[in-house]
Amino acid sequence: MDARALVVLGCRVRSAAALRRVRAASQAFREGKGTVVVASGGRVWGTCVEADAMAEDLQADGVPEKAIVRERCSFSTRENARYTARLLARRGVTDAVVVTCAWHLPRAMRAFHDEGVRAVGLGVIAKHSLVRLAYYGVREKIAMWLDR
Numbered sequence: 001m002d003a004r005a006l007v008v009l010g011c012r013v014r015s016a017a018a019l020r021r022v023r024a025a026s027q028a029f030r031e032g033k034g035t036v037v038v039a040s041g042g043r044v045w046g047t048c049v050e051a052d053a054m055a056e057d058l059q060a061d062g063v064p065e066k067a068i069v070r071e072r073c074s075f076s077t078r079e080n081a082r083y084t085a086r087l088l089a090r091r092g093v094t095d096a097v098v099v100t101c102a103w104h105l106p107r108a109m110r111a112f113h114d115e116g117v118r119a120v121g122l123g124v125i126a127k128h129s130l131v132r133l134a135y136y137g138v139r140e141k142i143a144m145w146l147d148r
Contacts, residue, residue, distance in 0.1 A: 003093045005069075006034035007119075009080050009100040009108060010041020010050030014057070017101055020124045022054055025099045026061035028122060033097055037063055038087065040071040040080045077104070078147055081111035088117065097122050107144045 008025045011018050025037055037058055041050025051070040058068050071087055074080045088096060095118045100108050102123030112119040 003035045003091075004033065004095040004097060005036045005038050005084075005088055005091075005093045006122075007038045007040055007080075007084050007096045007098050007112075008054055008058070009077065009098065009104070010039070010043060010054060010074075011101075013045035013048045013050055013053040017124075017126065018050075018054065019057065020126060021099050021101070022057040022061060024122055024124045026058055026063050028097060028099070029058075029063050029067065036067055036069055036091070036093065038069045038071055038084055038096075040074055040084050042072045042074050042079075077108050077143070078111050081108070081115045081117065085112070085115035085117050094118060096120075099124065101126065103140060107140050107147065110144065111147065 006025045006028050008021050028034060029037055039051040039054035043050050049072055051072045055068045055070050059065055071083050073083045098108050098112055098119050099122045102125045105121045105123040109119060109121050
């Protein structure tokens with residue numbers, strides 16, 4: 001089966017970033033850019049797992065429950081890619097659209113490609129101060145170095 005998944009990467013539950021990612025994935029689903037939506041993230045924030053919160057928010061934004069798959073094991077971008085790649089392979093899904101913040105997309109794409117996933121990125125853009133953007137840039141460079 002030649003199918004495409006939308007993969008939403010987790011972050012702090014119901015944060016502005018998480019909600020932007022969910023909205024982007026929901027819109028892409030409505031536009032037919034994926035047949036299944038993977039909510040990827042196992043970190044617990046308070047009492048809620050990232051994947052569970054995103055799945056609830058995806059449903060609230062119109063994605064049918066049967067189209068949502070929860071990946072609840074990952075605690076990092078590298079693990080998002082690893083566990084999602086295995087999940088997609090079991091379902092016969094060959095391609096993915098990775099949905100995350102634009103500043104996070106290069107590292108996420110590298111992780112998914114390293115896992116053998118044919119992925120394209122959907123970077124969600126938010127207005128940030130120059131200081132915040134500089135912080136994210138440095139953070140991602142360090143994380144990419146550590147991922148090697």
